[in-house]
Amino acid sequence: xxxxxxxxxxxxxxxxxxxxxxxxxxxxxxxxxxxxxxxxxxxxxxxxxxxxxxxxxxxxxxxxxxxxxxxxxxxxxxxxxxxxxxxxxxxxxxxxxxxxxxxxxxxxxxxxxxxxxxxxxxxxxxxxxxxxxxxxxxxxxxxxxxxxxxxxxxxxxxxxxxxxxxxxxxxxxxxxxxxxxxxxxxxxxxxxxxxxxxxxxxxxxxxxxxxxxxxxxxxxxxxxxxxxxxxxxxxxxxxxxxxxxxxxxxxxxxxxxxxxxxxxxxxxxxxxxxxxxxxxxxxxxxxxxxxxxxxxxxxxxxxxx
Amino acid sequence: xxxxxxxxxxxxxxxxxxxxxxxxxxxxxxxxxxxxxxxxxxxxxxxxxxxxxxxxxxxxxxxxxxxxxxxxxxxxxxxxxxxxxxxxxxxxxxxxxxxxxxxxxxxxxxxxxxxxxxxxxxxxxxxxxxxxxxxxxxxxxxxxxxxxxxxxxxxxxxxxxxxxxxxxxxxxxxxxxxxxxxxxxxxxxxxxxxxxxxxxxxxxxxxxxxxxxxxxxxxxxxxxxxxxxxxxxxxxxxxxxxxxxxxxxxxxxxxxxxxxxxxxxxxxxxxxxxxxxxxxxxxxxxxxxxxxxxxxxxxxxxxxxxxxxxxxxxx
Numbered sequence: 001x002x003x004x005x006x007x008x009x010x011x012x013x014x015x016x017x018x019x020x021x022x023x024x025x026x027x028x029x030x031x032x033x034x035x036x037x038x039x040x041x042x043x044x045x046x047x048x049x050x051x052x053x054x055x056x057x058x059x060x061x062x063x064x065x066x067x068x069x070x071x072x073x074x075x076x077x078x079x080x081x082x083x084x085x086x087x088x089x090x091x092x093x094x095x096x097x098x099x100x101x102x103x104x105x106x107x108x109x110x111x112x113x114x115x116x117x118x119x120x121x122x123x124x125x126x127x128x129x130x131x132x133x134x135x136x137x138x139x140x141x142x143x144x145x146x147x148x149x150x151x152x153x154x155x156x157x158x159x160x161x162x163x164x165x166x167x168x169x170x171x172x173x174x175x176x177x178x179x180x181x182x183x184x185x186x187x188x189x190x191x192x193x194x195x196x197x198x199x200x201x202x203x204x205x206x207x208x209x210x211x212x213x214x215x216x217x218x219x220x221x222x223x224x225x226x227x228x229x230x231x232x233x234x235x236x237x238x239x240x241x242x243x244x245x246x247x248x249x250x251x252x253x254x255x256x257x258x259x260x261x262x263x264x265x266x267x268x269x270x271x272x273x274x275x276x277x278x279x280x281x282x283x284x285x286x287x288x289x290x291x292x293x294x295x296x297x298x299x300x301x302x303x304x305x
Numbered sequence: 306x307x308x309x310x311x312x313x314x315x316x317x318x319x320x321x322x323x324x325x326x327x328x329x330x331x332x333x334x335x336x337x338x339x340x341x342x343x344x345x346x347x348x349x350x351x352x353x354x355x356x357x358x359x360x361x362x363x364x365x366x367x368x369x370x371x372x373x374x375x376x377x378x379x380x381x382x383x384x385x386x387x388x389x390x391x392x393x394x395x396x397x398x399x400x401x402x403x404x405x406x407x408x409x410x411x412x413x414x415x416x417x418x419x420x421x422x423x424x425x426x427x428x429x430x431x432x433x434x435x436x437x438x439x440x441x442x443x444x445x446x447x448x449x450x451x452x453x454x455x456x457x458x459x460x461x462x463x464x465x466x467x468x469x470x471x472x473x474x475x476x477x478x479x480x481x482x483x484x485x486x487x488x489x490x491x492x493x494x495x496x497x498x499x500x501x502x503x504x505x506x507x508x509x510x511x512x513x514x515x516x517x518x519x520x521x522x523x524x525x526x527x528x529x530x531x532x533x534x535x536x537x538x539x540x541x542x543x544x545x546x547x548x549x550x551x552x553x554x555x556x557x558x559x560x561x562x563x564x565x566x567x568x569x570x571x572x573x574x575x576x577x578x579x580x581x582x583x584x585x586x587x588x589x590x591x592x593x594x595x596x597x598x599x600x601x602x603x604x605x606x607x608x609x610x611x612x613x614x615x616x617x618x619x620x
Contacts, residue, residue, distance in 0.1 A: 016519065019414075019519070020414075020415075023411055023414060023415060024415065024420070026411070027411070027412065027415065027420070027424045030424075030428060030490075030491075031423070031424050031427045031428055033487065034427055034428045034430065034431055034487065034491065035427050035430065037442035037445070037446060038430070038442075040445065040446065040453055041441075041442065041445055044445070052451075053451065054451060055450065055451030055452065055453070055455075055456045058453060058456060058457070099332060102328075102332075103329065103332050106325060106328055106329050107329075109325050111321050111322050111325060112322055112325035112326055112329070113322040113323055113325070113326045114326065115325075118326070118329060118333060121333065121336070122332070122333070122336050125336055125340035125341070127601065127604055127620060128597060128601055129340075129343075129597060130343035130344045130346055130347065130593070130597065131343075131346075131347075131573065131589075131590065131592075131593020131594060131596060131597055132570070132573050132574055132577060132589070132593060133346065133349070133573065133576075133577040133586055133589040133590045133593055134343045134344065134345075134346025134347055134349065134590055134593060135343045135346070136577065136578075137343075137346045137349065137586075138338075138339075138342050138343040138345075138346055142338065153335070153339075154339045156332075156335055157332050157335045157336045157339075159336075187321075187324065187325065187328065212433050215435075216433075216434065216435035216438075217435070218435060218437050218552075219551070219552060219555070223578065234435055234437050234438075235437075237437050237438070237441060238437045238556065241437070241440060241441060241444055241556070269445070269448075269451065272441060272444070272445070273441075273445055276438055276441040276442070276445075279434075279435075279437075279438055280434055280438060283430075283433050283434060284430070287430065287433065290433065291426060291429070
């Protein structure tokens, strides 16, 4: 019976074969289009800068060197921007994950006074917004302009993540929690010792999405920060792409003197490409972990979003 | 419930129901500060507010700022243009919303699991980079003098001089949709791929026994199996019709294309932050307000539609 089925599957009509070929072709081309930009930028940043400048590096690197990556961090503000980017990503993610877990747990506690009301009070904020300008005026009033905390505090309570955690906890058999409560464990004890270990899979999903979001965001810097000391890598890249003056001022302060040969000297184009790679490499590094969790994440989101 | 004995031996209890609320309180305060408090900023729309002058010294003007949208021809033209851009690009998004389904259905027809995995992995990567980075890629690939695309076109003899793809203002709506597709197609297909994996295999068996070919199976089993998911996403995109964000349009905007690329979110930003004029803030607030009200209405409309057609709500 099973053998028969296998045979049936292998028998292909001419139409099937053409379809298969076109199908493979389509996906090969689309996949190539998706990753080509990454590859193109990468080979250009590690190639001879003279060639790269003239656009002669098209498919293969040539004149390999990694000087761009060393030089680019010597530019004014780049090291600081990297620190801010890393700082906001790490601290922001840690706090959001903790808050999502704790709030998600608290809102499952039936005993809480007005539980339903508070849960809705938090969740409903997903569906409205005051708008950009009122939001900005509010941030000004809270002294969160030119302040590192502006990257962290507003994102701590994330309604969607709270839904994810709450749904996840509700799928855990309540007996575990009940028996711990019977033994006299308090709310915090139960959260730390029982709930937290059980919900780590969903917390990992949240952490990854949150980290990618924090790393990628640049409009908050645009709205709130005028002091260069709070610029993130994304924002510096944005400025490079938009303001030739800004790039020129950075380059004047750079280290394009003596020491390095023409082939390794930074140009506007190589700076821009190298920073792009610096911004994208961390994403590519966490991507394998990301992939493991994101399907799970969006499926839960789809069910309860 | 049980009280606690402090070292001093004094008994005190906060009932559990309040203790839980007390623990939640800091987070309630945070959400109040960052989601509810900004609503108070809507009052700026009713005053002749100028930055630097406290609101209490500003003139109350009632709905004047709202009325300028209909009273002032220049404003009116501007709003019409921006709304047109917004609806056009959201509309193109909705028109192409079947693409992730097609992507998923076709990908699931590929029997080589390794190839499938590689495609799925590599096509989702663009979703995880920022629009700044997308623009940076575009900048490098399409620049006039050294960009890969111009270089290849020139090498192959199609053109003699570089084309400035990014500065051209033609077909901006389509170009933006295409970039959105590059970034989001593979990602958008993931949910459908998961849904396909959940379709009962016996349905296919039965169809095969009945002599249904591959395309019949796709059309009559796979696609109907995906429609519920599609419907929810479609309703959400209707709810978000006027919220297409500003990141993408901000990075791609330039002097040439700014008239056709400006969507509502970007318009509000330009009014409030960009122009440097003093009338910006109250009018931008008024537009924000209208936008919030319309989008809440759309959300409820989409939700009712969903309840009516499928008996399920989306919020």
